[in-house]
Amino acid sequence: MMEGKIFIDVYEIGNVDFKIIDENMGVIGGDFLSIHNYDKFKSKVQNFTEKNGNANSADFNFEILIKNIELNPIGGITLLDSKEFDEMYLDAAGLDLRELEKITD
Incomplete structure (x- = not known):
């Protein structure tokens, strides 16, 4: 597992223990655990999730x-x-997993 801190702009909003989801597509993902700063964005993220199925990089300046x-x-x-659900999930696609392995080793 790889622990990542999640940000929107300058605000740390939570963390994720990432797992590789799809090696070929360079996708990692995991359960998102929010911290207090997430409250600033929660209703907007939920509205995007309800309307579009998720909130993504086009909606917010996410950083990992x-x-x-x-x-x-x-x-x-x-x-x-x-x-409707008490679970949050975050994923990232299009990563060079070989470079990621260098970071996490």
């Missing part, structure tokens, strides 16, 4: 830091937070 190194997933970052 693993060991203080920012990841740059070319496929974007997606956060799901539904008002």
Whole structure:
């Protein structure tokens, strides 16, 4: 597992223990655990999730830091937070997993 800190702009909003979801597509994902700063964005994220199925990099300036190194997933970052469920999930697509392994080793 790889622990990542999640940000929107300058606000740390939570963390994720990432697992590789799809090696070929360079996708990592995991359960999103929010912290107090997430409250600033929660209702907007939930509205995007309800309307579009998720909130993504086009909606928010998401950032992932693993060991203080920012990841740059070319496929974007997606956060799901539904008002109906008490689970939140975040994934990132289009990563070079070989580079990611160098960071996490």
